[in-house]
Amino acid sequence: MAMECYIGFLVLLVAALLFGFLSVVFTLIWVLHYREGLGWDGTALEFNWHPVFLVTGFIFIQGIAIIVYRLPWTWKCSKFLMKLIHASLNAIAAILAITAVVAAFDFHNTMKIPNMYSLHSWVGLAVIILYVLQLLLGFFVFLLPFAPLSLRAFLMPIHVYSGLILFGTVIATALMGFTEKLLFSLNNPPYSSFPPEGVFTNTLGLLILVFGALIFWIVTRPQWKRPPESTPILFQPNGDAAEKVDVSTAISVSHNMDKSDSELNSEAAARKRNFALDDAGQRSTM
Template sequence: MLAMENYRLFLALLVFAFAVGFVSVVFVVRWVLHFREGLGWDGGAAEFNWHPLLVVIGFIFLQGIAIVVYRLPWTWKCSKLMMKFIHAGLNVLAFILAAISLVAVFDFHNTQNIPNMYSLHSWVGLTAVILYSLQIVLGIGIYLLPISPVHLRAVFMPIHVYSGLFIFTSVIAAALMGITEKLIFGLKDPKYKDSPPEATFVNVLGLLISVFGGLILWIATRPSWKRPNEQLLRSQLNSADTAMSERPDLEPNSDTRGKNGKM
């Protein structure tokens, strides 16, 4: 493995981030199955529950993994093309789950005669989905297809990185607004302001999502944890291979041992 500055700190934060993200997924599963009506696809409340579940799993947890996948030092020996496919695959999967979650919430609203796109949560959320789709299309077109010129890739890279972090932050903001909105409208007796068990449980879920987002953003913005450029990686790998090939064989061969025994 190539050396990384503050590797132990990176590993600790990465494990903690993934653990918090996994616990967030467990919390949202517990919320929809225990406190809400479960899961279904009949236009009722059970269909709506797919929305928070798939958003947390795909749009938050998987997207967070996709953001930091380049920074995993044990993948630095993998080709850049392979990492591009992994990064793009995780983002495409996250987008598919987010799209299904939108279908579920719109179908629920239409079945229950609830207006669509009236809240700030819906505005921010739909904007994030649209920007995310553009991010994926442009990313695949510029970085995966071999037809794009090198200078275009270099110019677009800062925009690609910034927009990815901006979308991820917007998704977390929309999720926090959404779960608060759901608690205010969904809790009747006792009400949200009375802090029933469901309200406390989901508030903890919101804190977990915030912590996960903060950890991912911290890991993704540390310059010392950035994947080295390909020329540096190749030179270091070649140097390591050369050192191994030039390493003297300290173990005497069988002929030498035989001669020494006869002497």
């Protein structure tokens, strides 16, 4: 990576981490200062875990998981190690998102509030289910060494595209949730009168939006893509590394293995004819 490109990457990475961290801090300030705090008793204090877990896990941690392959100082690490880190971060994000949904349902059931009536709840539950399916698919296809390479090659662009779509949908769902909560909670003064809590929460939404935009920009730049490994590791079915094979050697071996018996017999016959002709020519000149 050229120095100018590397510096540009570092600037955007620091900016993304800063906006993501501020999003988490603003969420905590919102629920602790404006929404009376946190608890797990079925009241509004339990519901306050819902935005905290979603912003921390489903947005901030998921964003880091998306760009973890783009960090240049990890390019010397094995691809398998980076897969483990990527999968672990996404697993943590999924656990926090599920816990956030449990907190919301528990609050609604305790306060006798209907569930699953708003667009926010429909999209939110759908994206969590799809996210868990994406996580399981990535685990069985890309992390475990049993899936054939052809299947991995086919699913990789789908995996990347669906991951970005889910990340963008999570951000949109969070913005809908903030607006819905403010419309229901702010009555005196109303949300339309620009109260301090409304302005503060709107600022939180902008921080999340900028964080998502920076993550999208970093992960879609081809110059910051992890370079391919020149000596891929072949794994045995039990997951142990068998040996490192040079790409050109592997291609040559596979090419020779693909030859049919008739082609090999034809090559052998041609070599015999050439040898006979050379021998006859030598005798005629003696």
